[in-house]
Amino acid sequence: MMKKRLFASFAVVAMVAGSLVAASSASQAASRTVVVWSPYQGGNLDLWNAAIKRIETANPGLSVTSVGNIDMAKSLAAINAGNGPDISVSNGNGNLGWFCGTGAWQKLNTLIAGPNGINMSATFNAAAVASSISNHVRCALPLYSEVFAFYFNKDLLAKAGFTNPPKTTNELLAYSQKLTTFNSDGSIKTAGFLPWAGYYGYDMDSMWLGQMFGAKWYGGNQAAAFASDPRWTKAFTWQHDFIAKVFGGGNFDKGSKLLVKFVAARGGEWGADHDFMTGRVAMKWDANWMGPMFCDPDGWAMVDLAKCPSKLNFGIAGFPVSAENSAAYGSGVVGQGQMGISKGSKNVKDAWIVLKGLATDTKLNAAWDSANGSPSSLLAKAARPSTSADWYLPIYDITSNPKSAYHVVKNTGEHLEESMLQNLMASWQAGDTANIKSALSDLAKKVDQIVVRNN
Structure with missing residues (x-):
């Protein structure tokens, strides 16, 4: 699966x-x-x-x-x-x-x-x-x-005073600030949401991030749009600010380092010790076929929520979206x-x-x-x-939903544009990439070169 x-x-x-x-x-x-x-x-x-x-x-x-x-x-x-x-x-x-x-x-x-x-x-x-x-x-x-959608723990959200999942990226940040807790030593105890490449995610985190902002992969001239579509810069800037405000008290470097440790200690992906099931994270992007596991980690059965062996009270919604992409709420990848x-x-x-x-x-x-x-x-x-x-x-x-989509696909071999964008997201969140606009421009050029070479 x-x-x-x-x-x-x-x-x-x-x-x-x-x-x-x-x-x-x-x-x-x-x-x-x-x-x-x-x-x-x-x-x-x-x-x-x-x-x-x-x-x-x-x-x-x-x-x-x-x-x-x-x-x-x-x-x-x-x-x-x-x-x-x-x-x-x-x-x-x-x-x-x-x-x-x-x-x-x-x-x-x-x-x-x-x-x-x-x-x-x-x-x-x-x-x-x-x-x-x-x-x-x-x-x-x-x-x-x-289908890749937005999963949320209803009980944790309710405990924090939220009756509905976040619909906007601003709400997602605000929810996460309230849901995130820290240990006495300052390390992250529980997280609201992690916009983080490599936190589960099947190397698709950057694709999901772009979907929230309505960012295009290729432009009208069929060239890679990572530099020409300003929504990519907005998406990555939002990720940077999210890490700083939610996990670093306004300090990006602090938040990034704390997240590295938090992600390294995550539970296994295919069972009851998954972070979403243990309550270590309250909200996350994930695939439709992970729902049965969250409901029944041993059998992955399509059972009624009231009978879920895991007793996890979760919901599924469309991705939260940026203000300029509000018409896309309810959609996913x-x-x-x-x-x-x-x-x-x-x-x-x-x-x-x-x-x-x-x-x-x-x-x-x-x-x-x-x-x-x-x-x-x-x-x-x-x-x-x-x-x-x-x-x-x-x-x-x-x-x-008519706004749900997969990005435009070109012949880049092993869908290299996806892995290259994911690598950029990882570098950016680690603080190893200083100028996201320049990095996105370099990525666009490399993708265009691969497409030309393969066609």
């Missing part, structure tokens, strides 16, 4: 691409067989294959060969080596640039607009419609959603799993039938959500489970 990141080397995976046992699309050209590779295993693969069976039943003569446990790196290497499947799956939005930018997946514009096409905006939520495009090319159809048709497919017509069928199968989407806590990208009500835990319902609101 954890967010997949593509760390495998192309040099290594290219060696194994030719040895994959699944049949290539070229060898199946004479028949109506479509080969589908996915990373799924176990119960998820069973759900996937059941949907494929429904497609075969609805299309007599069409045969689909489904091969699971094939990760993105192997799929991409095999496609580029000419031995790939007709259809493959990318876990997470950040890797779409590789599949689109390298041409590994075909453009879908003509198929989408054709007689057996899809009205994208009437079928998928706004985030999903936007997320399947890279470099102005729609090369994918979205699958399930991955929302990305999708993606799938596309390989450039080497010799059976594009049938591959499209399968691709469209998988993307729009409401039964698959509802079952997937029930099993994994991953909301559908489809607008249809039938794509949601028949029942949902009350505490989980805000996730659906965030998913469908």
Whole structure:
């Protein structure tokens, strides 16, 4: 369930691409067989294959060969080596640039607009419609959603006198000042909120920070916007001030050093000793699939809040937003799993039938959500489970919010713009970067150079 990141080397995976046992699309050209590779295993693969069976039943003569446990790196290497499947799956939005930018997946514009096409905006939520495009090319159809939202401990907020979660970045700072406590030696005992790269966060803290301020990753000229969009400077300046005011009594260096120690002593990420569960932190950014763990750290079950074994009384909301980004309140960062048709497919017509069928199968989407806590990208009500835990319902609101989005994706390799921005945030919060405007300008230039090199 954890967010997949593509760390495998192309040099290594290219060696194994030719040895994959699944049949290539070229060898199946004479028949109506479509080969589908996915990373799924176990119960998820069973759900996937059941949907494929429904497609075969609805299309007599069409045969689909489904091969699971094939990760993105192997799929991409095999496609580029000419031995790939007709259809493959990318876990997470950040890797779409590789599949689109390298041409590994075909453009879908003509198929989408054709007689057996899809009205994208009437079928998928706004985030999903936007997320399947890279470099102005729609090369994918979205699958399930991955939602990053704002979690808060209701009991701790109530004890501090707050009945609702913070809606603005100013309120978030004020709440945190009241919720943060210190030990007798001056060290941090409990924290309201930590805008801190590396505090859990899956290396996505900087993305979430930008979302709160409505900062754009690329401009109208398609160049990196870290320097041209002033909201990035505002976001990082806010982080600096937050650390100083909440943790350092107005002194940034003091607050930063205290946070380094506090973060180093955090509880484990995957269990009941997580800081949010122990009350060490009252509010945090996190993924939709962490909700079941906060509710049931042993079983990660989608259970009703009243029956949560952990007894943690928590809520979920959209990210707090800056004053100039107030229209975006209720939103979060929302990305999708993606799938596309390989450039080497010799059976594009049938591959499209399968691709469209998988993307729009409401039964698959509802079952997937029930099993994994991953909301559908489809607008249809039938794509949601028949029942949902009350505490989980805000996730659906965030998913469908028109301001929820994943940032524009370009071919930067292993979504390097994300890791580079995260590294800058870490350097800035540690006091190692003195001029954030200059640093953001340097980052923009480096990202532009990578995009040019890769395209």
